[in-house]
Amino acid sequence: MNAHNQAISNIGVVPVIQFNHPERDSAPLAKALCEGDVPVAEVTFRAAGAPCAIKMMKETCPDMIVGAGTVTTTAQIDEAIEAGAQFIVTPGFDPELVTYSQQKNIAIYPGCTTPTDYHQALKFGLEVLKFFPAEQSGGLAKIKSMSAPFPMFRIMPTGGISLKNLRDYLSSPIVAACGGSYMVTADLLDNQKWDEIIALCKRSREIVKEARASWLKL
Numbered sequence: 001m002n003a004h005n006q007a008i009s010n011i012g013v014v015p016v017i018q019f020n021h022p023e024r025d026s027a028p029l030a031k032a033l034c035e036g037d038v039p040v041a042e043v044t045f046r047a048a049g050a051p052c053a054i055k056m057m058k059e060t061c062p063d064m065i066v067g068a069g070t071v072t073t074t075a076q077i078d079e080a081i082e083a084g085a086q087f088i089v090t091p092g093f094d095p096e097l098v099t100y101s102q103q104k105n106i107a108i109y110p111g112c113t114t115p116t117d118y119h120q121a122l123k124f125g126l127e128v129l130k131f132f133p134a135e136q137s138g139g140l141a142k143i144k145s146m147s148a149p150f151p152m153f154r155i156m157p158t159g160g161i162s163l164k165n166l167r168d169y170l171s172s173p174i175v176a177a178c179g180g181s182y183m184v185t186a187d188l189l190d191n192q193k194w195d196e197i198i199a200l201c202k203r204s205r206e207i208v209k210e211a212r213a214s215w216l217k218l
Contacts, residue, residue, distance in 0.1 A: 001154060001176070004086070004107050005128045007065060008040055009154065009176040012208030013166070015201075016042045016069055016158060016181045020190055022049035026056035029184065032194040034061050036201025042069040042089055042179060045076050051083035058084040067107075074100045081106055089130055089158075089179075093117045098124050109156055113137040118150045128154050128176050135160025140169055147174045166204060170211035 001009060008014065015038060019025060033041060039061065043053045045068055057066050067087035068080035077088055077100055087107040090097050094110065101108035102124070111132040112121055121129055131143055134157035138145075143155050157169050158179030169175050183200040187193070 001127050004065075005154070005176065008087075008128075008156075011038060011040050011065075011205075012170060012177050012212070013038055013183070013201075013204045014040050014042050014156065014158075014177050014179040015183045016044060016179050017053070017184045017189070018044045018047045018181070018186070019049055019053045020047065020186070022047075022053035022056065025189055025192065026053040027060040028192065028194055029189065029197070030057040030060040030064060030066075032197045033183075033201060034064060036183075036198040037205045038183070038201040039063060040065040040067075042067050042087075043085075044069040045072070045080075046070045051079045054080060054083040054085050071097065073097075077101060077104065077106070091132060093120050095120065095124075098126070113142070115146065115149070118146060118153065121153065122150065126153070128156055130179070131155045131157045132179075133159030134169075135165075139165075140172060140175075143169075143174055144172065163200070163203060163207070166207050167211045170208055171214060 043050050054066050065086055068085045069089040071088050071090050088101050090110045092111045098108055098110055109128055109130040112118055112129040154176035155174055156177050156179055161178045161180035162182045166178055169178050188197050
């Protein structure tokens with residue numbers, strides 16, 4: 001993997017964040033994620049203010065890896081880049097968005113859950129694919145099955161990921177990292193429960209290290 005993809009893989013978990021109060025919460029959340037040893041964030045464009053949140057998080061913690069999620073248009077890619085985003089995540093595989101991101105020299109992780117999706121990704125030379133919605137699309141069993149004809153990809157499952165199944169996913173070397181909102185739920189974020197977010201991040205990183213240690217011994 002390239003250095004950017006490897007950096008995200010090294011962290012192992014990617015918080016997926018939907019801000020209701022980006023001006024208020026972006027900076028303290030960035031600090032909480034970094035304190036919890038999870039210096040990465042996918043800020044979803046499902047809610048207004050995503051570019052503002054990306055900009056504030058990068059300004060607060062410049063070494064964080066911050067990207068834009070649920071991106072569905074080239075205009076949103078432009079907004080994300082202008083705000084300082086370092087990667088783009090799309091719900092599905094859209095050749096136009098992949099091409100545009102590559103032209104703009106920004107990493108993109110498109111949603112892929114079928115052999116057809118994987119075939120398209122192969123043509124674009126991608127390394128890491130989002131597998132969404134993970135649990136509803138067959139989970140780790142399907143990810144492993146898909147890896148047989150497409151061993152060149154590392155996968156980022158998102159959707160239905162929690163502390164309960166995080167270890168199961170990360171136990172597979174196919175999985176680069178897991179995306180999830182359980183570390184930054186609406187309740188935690190809206191009520192500014194920074195200590196709880198930090199604790200969830202730290203526990204997630206413990207699971208990452210434990211899971212990786214187990215398969216590195218194989």
